[in-house]
Amino acid sequence: DTGVSQDPRHKITKRGQNVTFRCDPISEHNRLYWYRQTLGQGPEFLTYFQNEAQLEKSRLLSDRFSAERPKGSFSTLEIQRTEQGDSAMYLCASNSFLEGYGYTFGSGTRLTVV
Amino acid sequence: DAKTTQPPSMDCAEGRAANLPCNHSTISGNEYVYWYRQIHSQGPQYIIHGLKNNETNEMASLIITEDRKSSTLILPHATLRDTAVYYCIVIRRTSYDKVIFGPGTSLSVIP
Numbered sequence: 001d002t003g004v005s006q007d008p009r010h011k012i013t014k015r016g017q018n019v020t021f022r023c024d025p026i027s028e029h030n031r032l033y034w035y036r037q038t039l040g041q042g043p044e045f046l047t048y049f050q051n052e053a054q055l056e057k058s059r060l061l062s063d064r065f066s067a068e069r070p071k072g073s074f075s076t077l078e079i080q081r082t083e084q085g086d087s088a089m090y091l092c093a094s095n096s097f098l099e100g101y102g103y104t105f106g107s108g109t110r111l112t113v114v
Numbered sequence: 115d116a117k118t119t120q121p122p123s124m125d126c127a128e129g130r131a132a133n134l135p136c137n138h139s140t141i142s143g144n145e146y147v148y149w150y151r152q153i154h155s156q157g158p159q160y161i162i163h164g165l166k167n168n169e170t171n172e173m174a175s176l177i178i179t180e181d182r183k184s185s186t187l188i189l190p191h192a193t194l195r196d197t198a199v200y201y202c203i204v205i206r207r208t209s210y211d212k213v214i215f216g217p218g219t220s221l222s223v224i225p
Contacts, residue, residue, distance in 0.1 A: 004157075033212060042201060042215030043158065056212065091157050093213075102148045102205055103213060105157030 004106035006092050012112045013082055020078045021109045025094030032075050033103065034067055035091040036060065043091050049075060082113045117141065118202045120219045126196075128225050132189040136202030139183045145206050147178060149187045151198040152218070158201060161187065192223045 005024040013019050025032045030051050035043035046065070047057045051072035061067075064082075069075040079086055089110050093103040119137045126132040138147060146165050150158040162169055162176045164185070169176045175188040189196050201218040 035215075040217070042199075042217050043213075045212045045214065048212055089155075093157075102150075102160055102163060102203075103158075104160070105150075107157045108155075110155070 004092055004094055004104050006090075006106035006109050008109055009107065010110050010112075012114060015084060015113050016081055018078065018080045019082060019111060020076055021090055021092075021111075023075045023077070023092030023106060024073070025075070025092070026096075026104055027073075029094035029096045029104070030072065031095050032069055033093040033095075034075070034077050035093065037089040037091060037108070038087075046077075079111075082111075084113045087111055087113045117145075117204050117214065118216055120200070120202055120216060122217060123220045123222070125222050125224055126189075126192045128194060128223050129191055132187075132192040132196065132221060132223070134187040134189075134200050134202075134219050134221065135184065136187070137184045138202070138204050141182050141204050142206070145204040147176065147182075147185050148203050148205050149174070149176065150201045150203070151196075152201065153195075153198045158215075161200075163205075192221075194223050194225065197221060197223045 007022045033048040034046040037043040045058050046061050047067050049069040052069050064080045067077045089108045091108045093105045095103045146163050148163040149161040152158045162174050164176045164178050178185045199218040199220050
């Protein structure tokens with residue numbers, strides 16, 4: 001297993017466009033988390049899934065944001081009508097009940113809205 | 115809000131031990147202390163965790179006070195590659211609580 005994979009690593013988009021990011025967690029992990037991180041800040045929780053069920057969403061996740069995990073494996077995070085304030089690093093993490101190392105994070109997708 | 119407080123920044127001379135403190139005065143009995151670090155433009159990386167006993171692995175040592183209200187991460191021989199932001203967080207391993215990060219400690223290892 002190669003860990004948590006995120007794609008793309010970098011995305012530059014024009015304001016108003018829609019973007020979609022993908023996260024592939026560690027295969028045996030049933031929990032998947034999305035975080036957003038801006039410069040100089042720690043990661044901020046956005047949402048998480050257990051298998052395909054989305055169990056919690058942060059108030060940071062506005063109506064323009066939607067996340068899915070259709071088959072309980074990979075997940076997508078879509079941002080519609082992007083704004084400059086959406087520019088950030090979007091991090092994905094996964095874990096399982098038996099995992100002793102807390103969370104395993106991916107390398108993130110850096111979004112720049114111009 | 116994050117349940118931990120850390121100094122915003124620290125410096126350490128290369129080759130010396132880096133001691134990073136963390137306060138978690140409201141920690142519950144079933145919460146573990148985890149440490150992660152984040153090197154620029156990468157995702158956070160697991161370092162070490164503990165409940166109440168001191169722990170050591172190939173990366174670092176974790177010293178937890180007897181009352182569990184604070185801990186110290188020790189990097190025994192800091193190198194330039196240890197320059198990163200270090201996050202101390204508490205997690206209940208019996209649940210799937212989301213992790214709440216604070217701003218962490220930015221460690222600069224100086225040649």
